[in-house]
Amino acid sequence: MTTAKAKRGSFVPNFTSRLTPPLIALILAIVLFLLGGVISPGFVNANQAINIVRLAAFLGIIAAGQTLVIISGGEGIDLSVASVVTLGAILTFRLTDGQDALILPVLGLVMLVGAGIGLVNGLGIVFLRIPPLVMTLAMAGVVQGVILQVTRGELEGETPDLMRTLIAQPLIGPIPGVIFLWIGLGIAMWLLLERTPYGKMLFAVGINRTTAMLSGVRVPLVVVLTYAMSGMLAAFGGFVLLGFTDIVFLNLGGRYLFPSIAAVVVGGTLLSGGKGSYWGTMSGALVLQLINSLLQAQGLPEATQSIILGVVLLVLISIYGRQRAFRL
Amino acid sequence: MNQANFRRLLARNSYLFALLLLIVVVLINYSRQDNLFDPSVLNRNIRVFLPLAILAVGQAIVIIGGGIDLSVGAMVSLCNALLVTWITPETAGGDILLAIGLVALVGMAAGLLNGIAVAYLRLQPIVTTYATSFIFAGLALTILPRPGGQLPSDMTGLYRRLIEVEAFANIPIIQDISILREIPPAFIVIAIILLLWAFLRQTRLVQYIYASGDNAEAAYTTGIPVQRIRLGTYVISGFFAAMAALALTMSLGSGSPTSGDAMTLDSIVAVVLGGTRLRGGQGGIAGAMMGVVILGVIRNIISFYDVPTWSQTLVDALIILIALAGPGFVRYVSDLIRRYRLQGGRAA
Numbered sequence: 137m138t139t140a141k142a143k144r145g146s147f148v149p150n151f152t153s154r155l156t157p158p159l160i161a162l163i164l165a166i167v168l169f170l171l172g173g174v175i176s177p178g179f180v181n182a183n184q185a186i187n188i189v190r191l192a193a194f195l196g197i198i199a200a201g202q203t204l205v206i207i208s209g210g211e212g213i214d215l216s217v218a219s220v221v222t223l224g225a226i227l228t229f230r231l232t233d234g235q236d237a238l239i240l241p242v243l244g245l246v247m248l249v250g251a252g253i254g255l256v257n258g259l260g261i262v263f264l265r266i267p268p269l270v271m272t273l274a275m276a277g278v279v280q281g282v283i284l285q286v287t288r289g290e291l292e293g294e295t296p297d298l299m300r301t302l303i304a305q306p307l308i309g310p311i312p313g314v315i316f317l318w319i320g321l322g323i324a325m326w327l328l329l330e331r332t333p334y335g336k337m338l339f340a341v342g343i344n345r346t347t348a349m350l351s352g353v354r355v356p357l358v359v360v361l362t363y364a365m366s367g368m369l370a371a372f373g374g375f376v377l378l379g380f381t382d383i384v385f386l387n388l389g390g391r392y393l394f395p396s397i398a399a400v401v402v403g404g405t406l407l408s409g410g411k412g413s414y415w416g417t418m419s420g421a422l423v424l425q426l427i428n429s430l431l432q433a434q435g436l437p438e439a440t441q442s443i444i445l446g447v448v449l450l451v452l453i454s455i456y457g458r459q460r461a462f463r464l
Numbered sequence: 465m466n467q468a469n470f471r472r473l474l475a476r477n478s479y480l481f482a483l484l485l486l487i488v489v490v491l492i493n494y495s496r497q498d499n500l501f502d503p504s505v506l507n508r509n510i511r512v513f514l515p516l517a518i519l520a521v522g523q524a525i526v527i528i529g530g531g532i533d534l535s536v537g538a539m540v541s542l543c544n545a546l547l548v549t550w551i552t553p554e555t556a557g558g559d560i561l562l563a564i565g566l567v568a569l570v571g572m573a574a575g576l577l578n579g580i581a582v583a584y585l586r587l588q589p590i591v592t593t594y595a596t597s598f599i600f601a602g603l604a605l606t607i608l609p610r611p612g613g614q615l616p617s618d619m620t621g622l623y624r625r626l627i628e629v630e631a632f633a634n635i636p637i638i639q640d641i642s643i644l645r646e647i648p649p650a651f652i653v654i655a656i657i658l659l660l661w662a663f664l665r666q667t668r669l670v671q672y673i674y675a676s677g678d679n680a681e682a683a684y685t686t687g688i689p690v691q692r693i694r695l696g697t698y699v700i701s702g703f704f705a706a707m708a709a710l711a712l713t714m715s716l717g718s719g720s721p722t723s724g725d726a727m728t729l730d731s732i733v734a735v736v737l738g739g740t741r742l743r744g745g746q747g748g749i750a751g752a753m754m755g756v757v758i759l760g761v762i763r764n765i766i767s768f769y770d771v772p773t774w775s776q777t778l779v780d781a782l783i784i785l786i787a788l789a790g791p792g793f794v795r796y797v798s799d800l801i802r803r804y805r806l807q808g809g810r811a812a
Contacts, residue, residue, distance in 0.1 A: 211742060213590070260785075264792030267742040269532075270733055274785040281778025288774045394594055407588045439605035446598030450581060453591050461586065462684040462691075 157404020158416035160455065165422040172430045179433055186310055192425035193318035194380060196418050198373035198389070199396040200325055201254070201366030203417045205268070206400050207329075208362045209342035209409020215272040216257060217370040217396055219279040220250050221389030224374025226283060226291060229384045234294030246375050247368045253279060254367020258360030272363075283386065295382050303379025314376060318418070325414035338362060342410030399424055402452050423452070479739035479751035481791045486754050489761045496768040509760065510651065511624070515540070515712040516727055516734065517756040521657065522704030523731040524752035526589075529697035530677035530744035531582055534593040536705045536731055538600035539574050540724025543567045543709030545604040548613025548719030555616065568706045574600055575702020579695035597728070604721040611720035615713060623714035654753060661749050673697060678745025734759055737787055758787065 169188070173180030198221055205214045224246045231245070232238040253275060260271045307313040329335040337358050340348040349355045374389060381388065403420030405412025427448055431441040494500045500509075519536055526533045550563035574596070581592045664670045675683040676690045684690045705724075712723060732742075734755030740747025762783050771779050 260789060260792075263796055264789045265795070266788050266792055267736060269742060270736045270788055273729055273733065274781055274788055277777065277781030278785060281775070281781045284774050285778045398591060398594070401588070401591045407590060437606075439602045439609070442598045442602030442605065444602075446595050446600075446602065449595035449598065450587075450592065453587050453595065454581070454585050462681065 156416075158413055158419050161403055161416060161419035161423050164452075165419060165426055168423065168426040168430060172426070172433065175430070176433050179430075183310070184429075186312070186315070188425055188429050189315055189422065190304075190312050190380075191429070192418075192421045193314045194373070194377050195392060195395055195399055195425060196318055196421035197314075197321060197376055198370060198392045199399040199417050199421055200321060200373075200414060201369035202396045203325070203400050203403075203405055203412060203414050204338065204362050204369075205366045206397075206405055206407060207338055207342045207409055207412045208359055210261075210268070210345060210359070212268050212342075212359075212362075212409055213272065213397065213407075214254075214257070214363065214366045214370075215269060215393065216253065216276040216279060217366070217373075218389035218391075218393035219276040219283070220253055220367055220370035221374035221377060221392060222384070222387065223253075223279055223283055224250060224371035225378040225381070225384045225388050226287065226293075226374075227371075228299075228375050228378050229291065229293035229295060232293070232296050232299075234296050236296045236298040239296050239298060243372075243375055246371045250371025250374075251364045251368040254364040254370075255360065257367065258363030261363065262356045262359050280386075287386075289386070291384050291386075293384070295378055299379040300382065303376055314380065317376065322414060322418055329414060334358070334361070339410055344410070395421075395424055398449060402449075479748065479754060481794075482737060482739045482751050482754045482758065485737070485787055485790065486758055486761075489758055489765065493761050493765050493768065496765070506651075509764065510654075511715055513756055513760040514653070515708045515715065516730055516759070517654065517753050518704055518711055519708035519724075519727055520731045520734040520738075520752040520756050521749045522701035522708075524735045524738070524740055524747060524749045525673065525704075526697045526701045527732075527735055527740055527742060528677050528744055528747055529673045529694055530680055531589040531694060531697060532593065532732070532742065533578065533698065533701045534590060534728055535574070535578060535597035535600055536701060536708075537724040537726065537728030538597040538604065539571055539702060539705035540709045540712060540727055541604040541720070541722055542574065542600045542607070543571055543706045544713050544719045544723045545608035545721055546570060547709060547713045548615065549607055551615055551619070553614055553616045560616070560619065564710060567710065568703055571702040571704075571706025571709070572699050573702070574705070575699040576695070578702070579698030582698060583691040583694035601722075601725070608719055608721045611718065613719040615717050619714055620717040623711070658750055658753070665748070669693075669696075674745055676745075677743075730759060733784060733788075737784075739791070759784070 169180065169185065198217060202214055202217060205212045227246050227249065228242055231242045257268075257272050257275050260266045260275075261268050266274075301307075302313045303317070304312055304314065307316065329338070337348070337353045340351065340353050341355050341358050345355050348358075370389075373392075377388065378384065399420035400412070400417050401407060401420070402423055403413070403416025403418070405416055427445060431444055436444070490500070497505070499505050519540065523533055523536055546567050547563065550566070551560055555563070577599075578593050578596055581587045581596070582589050672683070672688050672693050673696075675686075675688055676693045680690050708727070709724065713719060716723070735747070735752045736742060736755070737758055738747065738751025738753070738755035740751055762780060766776050766779055
C-alpha cells in the first residue's frame with residue numbers, strides 16, 4: 137500500500153497535476169509583478185500592489201457573471217456585460233443623485249434591472265434558440281439604445297460621497313473597500329459554485345446538456361437563471377465601478393467587455409463549458425491588470441502596447457487554453 | 465402535414481427566412497423611398513454595402529468550418545492603413561497593382577497566424593482571434609498613427625464608375641440588351657462571387673469545410689485533413705478582409721487606423737441573419753450577403769423614417785433582435801401548435 141503510493145506519488149507528476157490553471161495564473165501574476173520591479177525599479181511596492189489589485193477588482197467583479205455563463209456551456213458567452221455595466225453606473229449616478237440614503241434602494245433596483253436584461257437574454261437563448269453570442273450582442277445594442285433614448289446624451293446626477301469612501305478610498309489601513317468587496321464576492325461565488333445544488337447543476341449542464349437533463353436537471357431553468365445572474369452581476373459591477381470613476385459616460389463599460397472574457401479564459405475556465413472556477417477568473421483579472429500596468433509603466437506607445445498585449449494573450453491561452461487533439 | 469412540410473422547408477433552406485426578411489425590409493424601404501430601384505440609388509447602396517459583404521463572405525466560410533474570426537475588423541484596419549501608405553496620388557498604375565497584391569498577401573498572412581493558432585496549436589477560436597486582433601490593430605496604428613492618406617482620384621473614381629452603369633455600358637452585349645444595361649455592375653460583382661461559390665460548393669474542398677464544421681471528429685475519422693481545412697478557412701478570411709479593405713479604401717479615398725473595427729461584429733450578425741448557425745457545418749455565403757443587405761437596408765429605413773438621432777441605436781438594435789428571434793419564434797410557435805394537436809388527437 138505505502139510502496140504503491142510512494143511509486144505513484146513521485147514528486148514531479150504530483151506537483152504538475154496540482155498545478156491547475158488558476159494556480160498557474162496566480163503564480164504568473166506574482167512573477168509578472170516581480171518582473172515589473174526588474175524592468176522598472178520602483179514598480180514593486182505595497183502601494184503599487186494595492187493599486188493593481190484595486191483595478192483588477194473592478195474587472196474581476198464584472199467578469200463574475202461571465203464566468204457563470206461560460207461554465208454553462210452551449211457556446212455560452214455574454215457580450216451584453218459592457219452595456220449593462222454602463223447602465224448600472226448611469227442608473228446609480230442619476231437615481232441617487234449624490235444622496236447617501238438612496239444608495240441601497242438604488243442598488244437593489246440596479247441589480248433587478250440587470251437581472252431582467254439577463255433574463256431576456258436567457259429566454260431568447262433557451263426558447264428561441266438564438267446563439268448566445270448574437271443574442272447578447274443584440275441585447276447590448278438594445279441596452280445602449282435605451283441609454284441613448286432616455287438620457288439623450290445628457291448624463292446628469294452625482295456620485296454619493298459614501299460610495300466613494302466605501303469603494304475607492306482606503307477603508308482599513310491602506311486597503312480600499314472594493315478589495316474586501318471582491319474577496320467577499322469570491323467567497324460567495326465559491327459557495328455558489330461548489331456548495332449549492334445550483335452550482336452542481338450548472339457544471340452538469342456545462343458538461344453535457346442531454347445527460348444533465350436525463351439526470352433530472354431542469355436545463356432551461358438553470359441556463360435562464362445563469363444569464364439572469366450574469367446581468368445582475370454586471371449591473372452590480374457598474375454600480376461598484378461608479379464609486380471609482382465618480383463620473384459616467386456613454387461607453388463606461390466598453391473597455392471591460394473582452395477583458396472580462398479573457399480573464400475567465402486566462403483563469404482556466406473552458407470556453408466550451410463545464411469546467412472552471414471564479415477563483416481562476418480572479419487570478420486571470422490580476423494577470424491582465426498586471427500586464428496592462430506593466431506596459432503602461434514602460435511608457436510604450438499605444439500601438440506597441442496593443443501588439444505586446446496580443447502576443448502575451450496568445451502565449452497565455454496557449455499554455456492551457458488548448459483543445460483536445462483529434463484521435464482516431 | 466402542412467406544418468411538417470413547412471418545418472422541413474425551413475430546416476433545409478436555412479436562408480429562406482433571410483430571404484423573406486430581405487423582401488420585407490426592402491418593401492418597407494421602398495414604401496418611403498420610391499426611387500430605391502433606380503439604378504443610381506441601387507448603385508449607391510450597394511457601394512456602401514460592398515466592403516461588409518466581402519468581409520462577411522470570409523467570416524461565413526470560417527464559421528461554416530466550425531470557427532469564428534473576431535480579428536476581421538482589425539485586419540481591415542491594417543490593410544486599409546497599408547493601402548493608403550503604399551498608394552499615394554502619384555503612384556503609378558503598376559505599383560498600385562503591386563500594392564494591392566501585397567495587401568492581399570498581408571491579409572492572408574494574418575489569416576495564416578489565426579489559422580496556425582486555431583488549427584495546429586488548438587487554441588479556442590474566440591479568444592485566439594480576439595488576441596490577434598490586438599496585434600493587427602497595433603500594427604495598423606504603428607503604420608498609420610492618425611487618419612490620413614489619399615488615394616489617386618483614378619482609383620476612387622474607378623470604384624464609383626465600376627459600380628455605376630456607364631462603365632459597362634460600352635460593352636457590346638450589355639449595349640444590346642436593355643435590361644442588362646439597367647443592372648448595376650455591383651450586382652454583377654456579387655453575382656460572380658455567388659456563381660463562383662455555387663461552383664465551388666460542389667468541389668471536394670468545400671464539402672470538406674462543411675464536414676469539418678459539422679462534426680470535426682467524424683470528419684477527421686473519415687480522413688478529411690481537418691486541421692489543414694481549418695487553417696485554410698482562416699487564410700481565406702484574411703484574403704477577404706484584405707479585399708474588403710480595398711473596397712472600403714476605394715470608397716472612402718483615405719485611411720484610418722480604426723476604419724474596420726466596427727465591422728467585426730456586424731459581419732457575424734450578418735452571417736447569422738443569413739441563416740448560418742454559429743456551430744458550423746451549415747449555411748452559405750448567399751445568406752451572409754443577404755444578411756449584409758438586410759443590415760444596410762435597416763439603416764436606410766431608419767434614415768428615411770426620420771427616426772430621431774437619439775432613438776436610432778435602439779430602433780436598429782430592436783429590429784436586429786426581432787430579425788434574429790424570427791426563425792426561433794416560428795419554430796417555437798409551431799412546436800406549441802404541434803404539441804397542442806397531439807394532445808387534442810389523444811383526447812379524441
